[in-house]
Amino acid sequence: MTPSAPELAVKSSHIPRRPKITPPKPRKDISTPTIALGEIPNLQILNEKGEISDPSHEPKLEAAELLRIYRAMVLTRKLDTRMLTMQRQGEMGTFAPGMGQEATQIGQIYPLTKKDWFAPSYRSFGAQLWRGWTIEGLMLLWAGFFEGFEVPEGVNDLPFSIVVGSHVPLAGGIAIGIKQRRDDAVVVTNFGDGAISQGAVNEAFNFAAVYKAPVVFVCENNGYAISMPTDKQVATPDLARRGPGFGVPAIRVDGNDVLAMIVATTEAVQMARAGDGPSLIEAVTYRMSLHTTADDPKVYRRDEEVEQWQAKCPIARFEKYLMNKGLLDPQAIGRLGDECEQEVLEARTRFRERAKAKPREVFDMMYEELPPELEQQKREYLAKLDRKGVQ
Amino acid sequence: MTPSAPELAVKSSHIPRRPKITPPKPRKDISTPTIALGEIPNLQILNEKGEISDPSHEPKLEAAELLRIYRAMVLTRKLDTRMLTMQRQGEMGTFAPGMGQEATQIGQIYPLTKKDWFAPSYRSFGAQLWRGWTIEGLMLLWAGFFEGFEVPEGVNDLPFSIVVGSHVPLAGGIAIGIKQRRDDAVVVTNFGDGAISQGAVNEAFNFAAVYKAPVVFVCENNGYAISMPTDKQVATPDLARRGPGFGVPAIRVDGNDVLAMIVATTEAVQMARAGDGPSLIEAVTYRMSLHTTADDPKVYRRDEEVEQWQAKCPIARFEKYLMNKGLLDPQAIGRLGDECEQEVLEARTRFRERAKAKPREVFDMMYEELPPELEQQKREYLAKLDRKGVQ
Amino acid sequence: MPKMNMVEALNLALDQNLANDDRVCVLGEDVAVDGGVFRVTKGLLEKYGEDRVIDTPLAEGAIIGAAVGMAVYGLRPVAEIQFSGFTLQAFDQIEQNMARLRHRSHGRYPISMVMRAPYGGGIRAVEHHSESREAYWAHTPGLKVVIPSGPRSARDLLHAAIDDSDPVIFYEPKALYRAFREDVPDQPQKIAIGKAQIARQGTDITLIAYGAMMRPALEAAQDLKDLHSIEAEVIDLLSISPMDTQTLVDSVSKTGRCVVVHEGPRCCGIAAEIIARINEHAFEHLLAPIKRVTGHDIHFPYFQCEQHYLPDADTIIEAANETLQYE
Amino acid sequence: MPKMNMVEALNLALDQNLANDDRVCVLGEDVAVDGGVFRVTKGLLEKYGEDRVIDTPLAEGAIIGAAVGMAVYGLRPVAEIQFSGFTLQAFDQIEQNMARLRHRSHGRYPISMVMRAPYGGGIRAVEHHSESREAYWAHTPGLKVVIPSGPRSARDLLHAAIDDSDPVIFYEPKALYRAFREDVPDQPQKIAIGKAQIARQGTDITLIAYGAMMRPALEAAQDLKDLHSIEAEVIDLLSISPMDTQTLVDSVSKTGRCVVVHEGPRCCGIAAEIIARINEHAFEHLLAPIKRVTGHDIHFPYFQCEQHYLPDADTIIEAANETLQYE
Ligand SMILES: Cc1ncc(C[n+]2csc(CCOP(=O)(O)OP(=O)(O)O)c2C)c(N)n1
Ligand SMILES: Cc1ncc(C[n+]2csc(CCOP(=O)(O)OP(=O)(O)O)c2C)c(N)n1
Ligand SMILES: [Mg+2]
Numbered sequence A, B: 001m002t003p004s005a006p007e008l009a010v011k012s013s014h015i016p017r018r019p020k021i022t023p024p025k026p027r028k029d030i031s032t033p034t035i036a037l038g039e040i041p042n043l044q045i046l047n048e049k050g051e052i053s054d055p056s057h058e059p060k061l062e063a064a065e066l067l068r069i070y071r072a073m074v075l076t077r078k079l080d081t082r083m084l085t086m087q088r089q090g091e092m093g094t095f096a097p098g099m100g101q102e103a104t105q106i107g108q109i110y111p112l113t114k115k116d117w118f119a120p121s122y123r124s125f126g127a128q129l130w131r132g133w134t135i136e137g138l139m140l141l142w143a144g145f146f147e148g149f150e151v152p153e154g155v156n157d158l159p160f161s162i163v164v165g166s167h168v169p170l171a172g173g174i175a176i177g178i179k180q181r182r183d184d185a186v187v188v189t190n191f192g193d194g195a196i197s198q199g200a201v202n203e204a205f206n207f208a209a210v211y212k213a214p215v216v217f218v219c220e221n222n223g224y225a226i227s228m229p230t231d232k233q234v235a236t237p238d239l240a241r242r243g244p245g246f247g248v249p250a251i252r253v254d255g256n257d258v259l260a261m262i263v264a265t266t267e268a269v270q271m272a273r274a275g276d277g278p279s280l281i282e283a284v285t286y287r288m289s290l291h292t293t294a295d296d297p298k299v300y301r302r303d304e305e306v307e308q309w310q311a312k313c314p315i316a317r318f319e320k321y322l323m324n325k326g327l328l329d330p331q332a333i334g335r336l337g338d339e340c341e342q343e344v345l346e347a348r349t350r351f352r353e354r355a356k357a358k359p360r361e362v363f364d365m366m367y368e369e370l371p372p373e374l375e376q377q378k379r380e381y382l383a384k385l386d387r388k389g390v391q
Numbered sequence C, D: 001m002p003k004m005n006m007v008e009a010l011n012l013a014l015d016q017n018l019a020n021d022d023r024v025c026v027l028g029e030d031v032a033v034d035g036g037v038f039r040v041t042k043g044l045l046e047k048y049g050e051d052r053v054i055d056t057p058l059a060e061g062a063i064i065g066a067a068v069g070m071a072v073y074g075l076r077p078v079a080e081i082q083f084s085g086f087t088l089q090a091f092d093q094i095e096q097n098m099a100r101l102r103h104r105s106h107g108r109y110p111i112s113m114v115m116r117a118p119y120g121g122g123i124r125a126v127e128h129h130s131e132s133r134e135a136y137w138a139h140t141p142g143l144k145v146v147i148p149s150g151p152r153s154a155r156d157l158l159h160a161a162i163d164d165s166d167p168v169i170f171y172e173p174k175a176l177y178r179a180f181r182e183d184v185p186d187q188p189q190k191i192a193i194g195k196a197q198i199a200r201q202g203t204d205i206t207l208i209a210y211g212a213m214m215r216p217a218l219e220a221a222q223d224l225k226d227l228h229s230i231e232a233e234v235i236d237l238l239s240i241s242p243m244d245t246q247t248l249v250d251s252v253s254k255t256g257r258c259v260v261v262h263e264g265p266r267c268c269g270i271a272a273e274i275i276a277r278i279n280e281h282a283f284e285h286l287l288a289p290i291k292r293v294t295g296h297d298i299h300f301p302y303f304q305c306e307q308h309y310l311p312d313a314d315t316i317i318e319a320a321n322e323t324l325q326y327e
């Protein structure tokens, strides 16, 4: 019996002690490396020039699928760029741009089904769009409208977390629930190179390892936690090795290589689904843009460093690969870009229509039922709105 | 300029940026293994039969020194046993016996000087005695008398911590202070196999590694955290590997072998003093007695297990070694035991003399100066004592 | 009807809920094999298996984080924190996730879970084992906080807490765990979270207390009657948040005088909130300043002094008399 | 005397203390190279070097733990937590070590340190970035809590906090960081922690506020005067714990009426404590129930609604009028 979350429909009187896990269907199209507990393996499939550097792991994805992945990355970047403009024009609050991390974003949730779970941190536009969050929803919430946080129907995800690392133990908890119910879902959660210093994240590694919970930890090492470079955040040459210290197998992946991200996540998800427990993927990428729109990166990093990473752009690299494969040409690229831009602009229109503050709703969703004291506070507050003539 | 803690006597107007660290005097009498970042080394020097199993690391300590170590372990156990009797007779509060961990205790602080620091957890009788805490002081605090927590003159230690793991970040902080001041002191902190699951402890590993702070982490793996066996606490075959995941070199030591503990700690302390940063020592030992006097271990562990460990007793083992060396004979053992027993009993007498509750002092030590509101509460409280006729 | 102490009553409530609803599970340090350091979860592992009665590693933050995740998934976890002093290790998870996820998810993930923890003084414990910091949670929007005062209210309240679709902090007065026995019926009495109980009727003064302080409060009321012919009304708060303001206001409107009793620190404690509410709603009925008989704003004393520190019947009587004599 | 905003004034205080006392050091996320996300620590790294102006990994618990350790060693750390919402990650270290170590060590290790954190609403921030939970710390024995209301009090209070031999929580109203400028003398004015200031004299009603709420409170007082000829006395609390009860009681004894204003949640908030104290010490002078104009017991709203949620002059005037009209 598989429960349907969030409310388990049926109560079973007896829960079997032995796992009944759907055996994973090994994907024929993706050959996986080995996520390990010892030496940390490295994975890159597509090099910076867009050439296959590790043919043995090149996934055999269909053309349509490859283009879908490409489009998702382009859409992510278009949204990012547009939001920055909107922010600069005062239409958007402070937000965290994801430019440069598109491959990491799309790759990490590519192998998930709708019934799997995703617990993202705040810099996760790309993955959230792929999972089914709407563009206007994301715009709404970053513009300070509460309803942007509404989880869309059919999406099994947590709203993203603003508090660094604090959602990671929850991802483990969902996975513990899944395991208890012999559900065959898995959880993916992401967090940054800064987050890996949080006690909560390290506690979550241990819990997941102890319960062999089906959760994939994706650490997006984008080089910085605000101004703090990764090599001052930790004393190790990589972040992946944190995993084996807890018994969580790990791999270090070129996070600007969407194929490597897909392959590594596929293996990690298969492991989790098969009952083999958690794993940690360190995705090495770079935050091309600002930490948030309140940040000035010039204070703490050199332009040359940014330029070096420009050459490793995940979208350009994948573009070259697809062009070499004959799946894209400059025209198609232009058309696809326009299409994505259009999609973002249409969403912006819907966003603008919905961008109405609803100050009368701030007491909503606090509790199943508002207690009397809060009812009274609400009356007091509404009277104030009335006095001010606020609707 | 070396500061004297806790109050830095002189304010220097300029602090040098380059470390001026006293070069460590390599001990000729102790040859050390290599605490490592890769494969975790194991260290045992004295096997269960009291024979030297690793001659290359046998420390060349003088007879008097060996006997001092032996005596410290015996005294620790005598105190432990006596406190249990006192507790059963109602003269003592709940406390945490350390029986079986005497070698771990003495070994971990053996290489420290008075000006070094020690930040212990609650199960640290042996180490605290060695460092200069008095027996009656320890009795007082476990019997619920505040003054037992008074740090003796000349002892540079933290009072032990009851909250599992919470003192470990402080040890790191002291070490950061030491490093800032180019002081050549080091810090040793200990904690249990359960504590290693706490976020605070893992955060402290990272801080220490990042700042290369002179701190030695001693994890006393005594097999249990209350009822939780170590192999359910973590998913790794050992705890030492947690270190390298953070860039903290580690070693796994037979914690019932006091020579191995001394040798490993000596190396760790030398590393720290030389500016080479933190290290982690996993001391594999066993809690022979109760978790605390409120605990019934029969619920969660088998007698046979305890019996197996009895054979590995750290005191008996060292005793055999000293007897083989001709430094001890049954008579001397008996005499020394009686002496230690006597020392404990004399301390108990002093304890009993001082075991007077001082309810009028509960507002003391709260602040440098009591704020008016607390002055008022204190008056209120003293009036209540007056009414009750309590002195 | 069997007579039970509070430990047995809580165990019964957990047992019945585990039996009746397979979404319910129990997790925490030493709750399974050991049956809990106070034995509240004894025998549950044997009955419900290790999937539902879960020993956890030693990390309170992760326990609450995991429980919130399980609640998101649709389970109804009852997490035990071994002593309330260690709930601070989970403060971030409690405020940032447990209290907020219903709201943050726009209602999609109600966090129907309970965090149980023994709190309070009186058992000769070491540092950090005697605190009463329920006011932290009362000051935290999104939570409910309840505290029973005996075996029966413990059982009924725990049922109500597990049933609730919002996160409930369930503080257990550890001094009462084995202090006395009460009749505990087979089936729980439905009680609503947010309601206080009038434990003793009176007309001259209102004594408000909860948890372990109910015993000295009732004792004081009896003595006031016996020695001074004063009729004290005693209110057992039971639910700290939401608080049953109406019952408090009604009583004080009647008596005009009031003493509030709790163990926790005074500054910004529960008594302060009660005074503020009575000031707002029954100002015109007040005949004397409301007195606070509470813990002091100092660290809980080492145990040889705790009996002096903790509010007791004498202190309550003294405060009541001052209040009654106020002109 | 240079005119400064609060960020500059705080920077000056840190700079002077770093210069005058080499035990002082600054640590936190992004405080060194970046100069702090609000630029409060800008330029300090260049002047005092990376030993004393320390960028830390992203772990608030470890920051406070490290700072306590440094204080034990004899340094005087000023730890920055980037937003007060993340002090919860350090709650255990704050309560269990920072607040207690002087006591636990029987006076041997006074913890002379400051924890700075921006708090409060008004800057259109995301979730967890607008909270005001100073009451958590006021309820925690062993700490002091201060909150400035402008550049000058920020500078003087920060000096006092660093000078203090006890651990001080220093909350900075982030809405005021660049809101206005004040004359800030070269040398700090010695002010004692624990003292409130009468920001405006009056006879008809007392308005008590602190931090960013001082501005609407003063605005309300001006309007009450201009529109209703009411003379409101306005008190700037400055020190939340210890609290200057005497100044509050004296004022309310004179005016008989009082409104308390703060941003944080109402239940068990600072206003509740103030009401309790005035009730205890000035009961006979009270002519009307004391009103609370505070944040509500809900999560701080997403920023499009925050201006409605936050107390403002109008709401204070409304409350004052109700209080004044009470018979
Ligand atoms: C617990 C906590 N501390 C501090 C912050 C403030 N803050 C927001 S993002 C950030 C840096 C995060 O770095 P990283 O984890 O690498 O993620 P990235 O922003 O690079 O994606 C900080 C310090 C926060 N949101 N939560
Ligand atoms: C933060 C915290 N959580 C829970 C406890 C209760 N408790 C006291 S000792 C203990 C087990 C500790 O195990 P370990 O770290 O292995 O040390 P040991 O007792 O074996 O020496 C627990 C859970 C505590 N004191 N502190
Ligand atoms: Mg980052």
Ligand SMILES: [Mg+2]
Residues within 6 Å of the ligand: B192, B193, B194, B220, B221, B222, B223, B224, B225, B226
């Ligand atoms: Mg242990």
